[in-house]
Amino acid sequence: MNNFRRVGRGRVNQNAPVEFTFDGATYQGYEGDTLASALLANGVHLVGRSFKYHRPRGILAAGSDEANALVAFDRGPGRVTPNVRATTLELFDGLTAQSQNNWPSLKFDVTSLNDVFSAFFPAGFYNKTFMWPKSFWDKVYEPVIRATAGLGPAPKAEDPDKYEACYAHCETLIVGAGPAGVAAALAAAKQAGRVILVDEQAEPGGSLLSTPEAMIDGLPAADWLARSLDELEKAENVTLMPRTTAIGYYHDNFLGLAERLTDHLKDGEADGPRERLYRVWAKKIILATGAIERPLVFAGNDRPGVMLASAAQTFLNRYGVAVGERIALVTSHDSGYQAAFDLADANSQIVSIIDCRPQVDENLQAEAEKRGIEVRVGWTVTATAGRHRVSSVTTNKVNGDQVDPKGETLSCDAVIMSGGWTPSVHLWSHSKGSLKWREDLAAYVPDQANENAVCVGACNGDFGLGVALETGANAGGGNDSFEVVEPAPWTGDGALEILPTHRDESRVKAFVDFQNDVTAKDIRLAVREGFKSIEHIKRYTTTGMATDQGKTSNLNGLQIASRALNRPVTQVGLTTFRPPYTPTTFGALAGNNGGAAFDVVRKTSIDGWAEENGAVFEPVALWRRARYFPQKGEDMHKAVARECKATRESLGIFDASTLGKIEVVGPDAAEFMNRMYTNPWTKLGVGRCRYGLMLGEDGYIMDDGVIGRLAEDRFHVTTTTGGAPRVLAHMEDYLQTEWPDLDVWLTSITEQWAVIALNGPNARKLIEPFVEGVDLSPDAFPHMAVRECKVCGVDARLFRVSFSGELGFEINVPAHYGRALWEMLYEAGKQYDITPYGTEVMHVLRAEKGFIIVGQDTDGTVTPYDAGMSWAIGKKKTDFVGMRSLARPDIVAEGRKQLVGLKTSDPKTVLEEGAQIVMTPDQPIPMDMVGHVTSSYWSETLGCSVALALVANGHALKGETIYVPMPDKMIKAEIVETIFYDKQGERLNVI
Amino acid sequence: MMMIECPICNEKRPELEFRYAGEAHIARPENPSALSDDEWAKYLFIRNNPRGTHFERWVHAHGCAKFFNAVRDTVSDKFVMTYKCGEQRPSPETIAERSS
Numbered sequence A: 001m002n003n004f005r006r007v008g009r010g011r012v013n014q015n016a017p018v019e020f021t022f023d024g025a026t027y028q029g030y031e032g033d034t035l036a037s038a039l040l041a042n043g044v045h046l047v048g049r050s051f052k053y054h055r056p057r058g059i060l061a062a063g064s065d066e067a068n069a070l071v072a073f074d075r076g077p078g079r080v081t082p083n084v085r086a087t088t089l090e091l092f093d094g095l096t097a098q099s100q101n102n103w104p105s106l107k108f109d110v111t112s113l114n115d116v117f118s119a120f121f122p123a124g125f126y127n128k129t130f131m132w133p134k135s136f137w138d139k140v141y142e143p144v145i146r147a148t149a150g151l152g153p154a155p156k157a158e159d160p161d162k163y164e165a166c167y168a169h170c171e172t173l174i175v176g177a178g179p180a181g182v183a184a185a186l187a188a189a190k191q192a193g194r195v196i197l198v199d200e201q202a203e204p205g206g207s208l209l210s211t212p213e214a215m216i217d218g219l220p221a222a223d224w225l226a227r228s229l230d231e232l233e234k235a236e237n238v239t240l241m242p243r244t245t246a247i248g249y250y251h252d253n254f255l256g257l258a259e260r261l262t263d264h265l266k267d268g269e270a271d272g273p274r275e276r277l278y279r280v281w282a283k284k285i286i287l288a289t290g291a292i293e294r295p296l297v298f299a300g301n302d303r304p305g306v307m308l309a310s311a312a313q314t315f316l317n318r319y320g321v322a323v324g325e326r327i328a329l330v331t332s333h334d335s336g337y338q339a340a341f342d343l344a345d346a347n348s349q350i351v352s353i354i355d356c357r358p359q360v361d362e363n364l365q366a367e368a369e370k371r372g373i374e375v376r377v378g379w380t381v382t383a384t385a386g387r388h389r390v391s392s393v394t395t396n397k398v399n400g401d402q403v404d405p406k407g408e409t410l411s412c413d414a415v416i417m418s419g420g421w422t423p424s425v426h427l428w429s430h431s432k433g434s435l436k437w438r439e440d441l442a443a444y445v446p447d448q449a450n451e452n453a454v455c456v457g458a459c460n461g462d463f464g465l466g467v468a469l470e471t472g473a474n475a476g477g478g479n480d481s482f483e484v485v486e487p488a489p490w491t492g493d494g495a496l497e498i499l500p501t502h503r504d505e506s507r508v509k510a511f512v513d514f515q516n517d518v519t520a521k522d523i524r525l526a527v528r529e530g531f532k533s534i535e536h537i538k539r540y541t542t543t544g545m546a547t548d549q550g551k552t553s554n555l556n557g558l559q560i561a562s563r564a565l566n567r568p569v570t571q572v573g574l575t576t577f578r579p580p581y582t583p584t585t586f587g588a589l590a591g592n593n594g595g596a597a598f599d600v601v602r603k604t605s606i607d608g609w610a611e612e613n614g615a616v617f618e619p620v621a622l623w624r625r626a627r628y629f630p631q632k633g634e635d636m637h638k639a640v641a642r643e644c645k646a647t648r649e650s651l652g653i654f655d656a657s658t659l660g661k662i663e664v665v666g667p668d669a670a671e672f673m674n675r676m677y678t679n680p681w682t683k684l685g686v687g688r689c690r691y692g693l694m695l696g697e698d699g700y701i702m703d704d705g706v707i708g709r710l711a712e713d714r715f716h717v718t719t720t721t722g723g724a725p726r727v728l729a730h731m732e733d734y735l736q737t738e739w740p741d742l743d744v745w746l747t748s749i750t751e752q753w754a755v756i757a758l759n760g761p762n763a764r765k766l767i768e769p770f771v772e773g774v775d776l777s778p779d780a781f782p783h784m785a786v787r788e789c790k791v792c793g794v795d796a797r798l799f800r801v802s803f804s805g806e807l808g809f810e811i812n813v814p815a816h817y818g819r820a821l822w823e824m825l826y827e828a829g830k831q832y833d834i835t836p837y838g839t840e841v842m843h844v845l846r847a848e849k850g851f852i853i854v855g856q857d858t859d860g861t862v863t864p865y866d867a868g869m870s871w872a873i874g875k876k877k878t879d880f881v882g883m884r885s886l887a888r889p890d891i892v893a894e895g896r897k898q899l900v901g902l903k904t905s906d907p908k909t910v911l912e913e914g915a916q917i918v919m920t921p922d923q924p925i926p927m928d929m930v931g932h933v934t935s936s937y938w939s940e941t942l943g944c945s946v947a948l949a950l951v952a953n954g955h956a957l958k959g960e961t962i963y964v965p966m967p968d969k970m971i972k973a974e975i976v977e978t979i980f981y982d983k984q985g986e987r988l989n990v991i
Numbered sequence B: 001m002m003m004i005e006c007p008i009c010n011e012k013r014p015e016l017e018f019r020y021a022g023e024a025h026i027a028r029p030e031n032p033s034a035l036s037d038d039e040w041a042k043y044l045f046i047r048n049n050p051r052g053t054h055f056e057r058w059v060h061a062h063g064c065a066k067f068f069n070a071v072r073d074t075v076s077d078k079f080v081m082t083y084k085c086g087e088q089r090p091s092p093e094t095i096a097e098r099s100s
């Protein structure tokens, strides 16, 4: 196969080769590989280009902490996932992936010129450069930045995969199936209660998978693991979930778990959802999330072939891949030695161990000597070389504070580094558990819990196999002890993030954040420019702000800032960890809520008829409503004109079922209505209706609707379609909390009644034969009357109301009779050329009459005075919700925007809703905007456009000319009354 | 997700069922017209924003639909207790006892 695979080593199945494609070239790997391990086995280190400088980058880590090796995982149209870490992508036969962020090719990237000109890309570069000139932003900077500095492009095709969401509950949730997590699960399994053990990797085991020399209770680590997992599989109260990432830890022990089900399968093998998002409530959480090794910061530490020592160890022991044949170890931590020893034992040459510390454990040195490895104690690295892969490392002796400028250059094909370990406290921090600084580890570790949670093992700063197993078992409720043989000590004393150099530090590119291309000098520059808090330094330099959220870089950045500021780390602050722990697909978050299930669609009982009769629908709040009913060849304009004309001339039928409806019942109902609405209700007779206006306590219009009094103690309240829940909640609030003494009951009846509105001069003639027990003559049943009666033999509430200005009736029948009644009326109405109309015509007809739509002609800052509706306020009332606010200084002040009508000079011009209004046409830009158009329609009836607008001091400006500036023209219009049609309201009185 | 104890249903239910409804114990004045502009503005707009104990209203919107009061610690974002509308504001001693 090739030189880098070590036969017989690792857990991959070396009898099961698989083919895969990277950047168009075909390679071979084994079942059990990740894309990263398989590429390394083939000697491929160069896998991407960096974010800002487009520098060649390789593989840094072996797990989800990978910062460099982001690839596009390509499963065909709609199935391209960008920014996937090659180290977590499981290999399967036929896998296809591409490198990202390179143009025109990975090996020759034009934009890597950014690297040559990097002096022009310092910290805060974006903030500094792209501020000026403003006009350059859209056309020059933004597209260029997007093209050259992006991560992988998001796929454009629709995602054909399915995703699921579900809930789970357990007594103990354990995150991380390394030694600590497995020990915790074994102990918890013996207690009563459900246990869930999750691990982000395909195979549970964590560090046990890459430390074959370790022994637990007389068994090799891998055998102990296999035995333990078998025990857990068999335990009835344990659910083991591999390939599952705990993405976030929220209040009250609620966690999000993203389970990946099909990404590792060959094409065609997948059956069922791609991912499943679990929302889990657990009584107790055990975090066994381990630790992440820290890179060292030195010049050229980002070259392909430079990687974490623990990653090299994992590639060797778990995947059977040596990351190089001639390897240099650069370390400031003991744990790096074992990686070097393992590689040496697997026939790679360790060219040198460069230990930056002045003193090193003698046993370690002896172990190295035994293997013939030279150890340089108190040496540093000042440079690396190699274009697409590291080819040498330059090392210099450190004497006290001085770096010997005469370095030695060692030829190598890989550099492994170890700068100590950072406990993975991400989830702990999500839960608002506090952290404390441990100087010996140079890391933050968990302190006080905020939830019922405990951290065990490395994520708690307790390093070493024995302590991980014991604290894990303890947390799981056991008190087992383990006999452990561990090959290497885990001391982290003297962790050091940045290596000393004799070179001018302001000219050295020593990377801290690989993914966002932030160097040590960027952080120092930020400090020199006055940034003191890590939160600010982070945002200015962008360190830790990439998709890996600084897993490998945060603590290095923090310590460099601390040194530059000459302040202890604890005074520099710590950035906040936020969910998700690793990037999560939108699909997983959306779950089943895609397509038709994206949101609730409410349909009236008449909706089916509208659909069968070709209605065009529009969403109104959660409802779908018929907007218009086009006949053959008609566009919206023609259909609306026809529907308007037919309604005004003869008869229109409209489904008004979506109107919000609330029944207000009880001995104190009238008093309650008095307090909730601006209008007076006490004297409204039974069988009569009134237009009601509802304000917020701030005095602004909140809702409106016609309200009928069915009995002394019973009101049938209607609200706007979208406002019903809000109005009910508002009423309940006052009733429950301010006036619990009022004897009133509120009931939502929106869905109980279907409402059919009939408008037009023939409306009465149509319904008369169907109505039982009500004299519909104008005197007996005048405008704004309501009766309970029977229509077509069905219990009904019949209103004589009009939102169109025509003679109008609204028939409420129990919802399930809605369609039957509609069809009967429609059949009978054919003699009057009955015409179904939709919301568009409803809007036109009401605008012609100057009736407002709350939320369209008002915007939450419009008072009844502003809307010209002082008439709706009960003059003798001493209080109602919002009344006191109507006397506030701002509300009675001059200059408020008031509702007016607009008549365009050219009657054919229809204004655009939302367009701004100015008083004079030839002002310099920005013009003095005095208001905006709120409603605007073509009126077929009047042969001209009609519009409503809010204009400063508008009521006093009747007859004045205003202007509406549009991109291509200036439209002239006159301020007029809000009523355009039938000003006397005579059409209501058709006999 | 926070679990909130509805004092009417006497059940701990997920936050999704509830809606926040502003600061508690701010009674609407008996006779708003008698208030000066400043007094009315204070009632209308001025709210506490403490670091620590906050008295606030919630409504069990997808449950019993009742408003109730709660004591929440704005630092830990934990509910100390909930109680019915109309009940006295809990004393600092009660809150301290419930917090521990």
Ligand SMILES: [Zn+2]
Binding pocket: B006, B007, B008, B009, B010, B060, B063, B064, B065, B066
């Ligand atoms: Zn409740």
